[in-house]
Amino acid sequence: MRVRIGTSAEFPEARLVEVTGKNLNLVAARINGKIYAAHGMCPHMNLPLNRSHLEGSTLTCSWHGSQFDLTTGKNLDWVRGLGGMRLPGWSRALIALGKEPTPLTTYPVTEENGEVFVDL
Ligand code: FES
Numbered sequence: 001m002r003v004r005i006g007t008s009a010e011f012p013e014a015r016l017v018e019v020t021g022k023n024l025n026l027v028a029a030r031i032n033g034k035i036y037a038a039h040g041m042c043p044h045m046n047l048p049l050n051r052s053h054l055e056g057s058t059l060t061c062s063w064h065g066s067q068f069d070l071t072t073g074k075n076l077d078w079v080r081g082l083g084g085m086r087l088p089g090w091s092r093a094l095i096a097l098g099k100e101p102t103p104l105t106t107y108p109v110t111e112e113n114g115e116v117f118v119d120l
Pocket residue numbers: 042043044045046047061062063064065066079
C-alpha cells in the first residue's frame with residue numbers, strides 16, 4: 001500500500017522525522033539526499049523511536065541504546081545502556097530481557113514532484 005507521508009521539504013537532511021497518522025507510525029530521515037523510513041517502534045521493547053539519536057545512518061534508541069542502520073534496518077548493537085549510560089556486558093543481557101538482536105522493519109520511500117510516499 002502506497003501512502004503519502006509529506007512533502008520533500010518536511011524531510012531535511014540528517015533530521016529524524018516522526019510520521020504518524022491513521023494506521024501509520026514511522027520514523028524517517030533524509031540521509032545523503034535519500035529518504036529512509038522504518039517502523040516507529042523499537043524491536044527491543046516496542047517503545048517509540050521518535051526521540052532516537054541519528055548520526056549518519058545510525059539510529060540509536062533513546063531507551064536502551066540499541067543501534068540500527070536506518071538505510072537497511074540492520075541491528076548494529078543491541079541494548080547498550082540505560083538512560084544514556086553505557087552498561088557492562090553482563091548487565092546488557094539482563095536489560096535485553098531475553099530478546100535477541102532484531103532488525104528494524106524498513107519501508108521503501110519514493111519522492112515524486114516534491115511529494116514523499118512510503119510503500120507499506
Ligand atoms: S526499547 Fe529500544 S533499545 Fe530498548
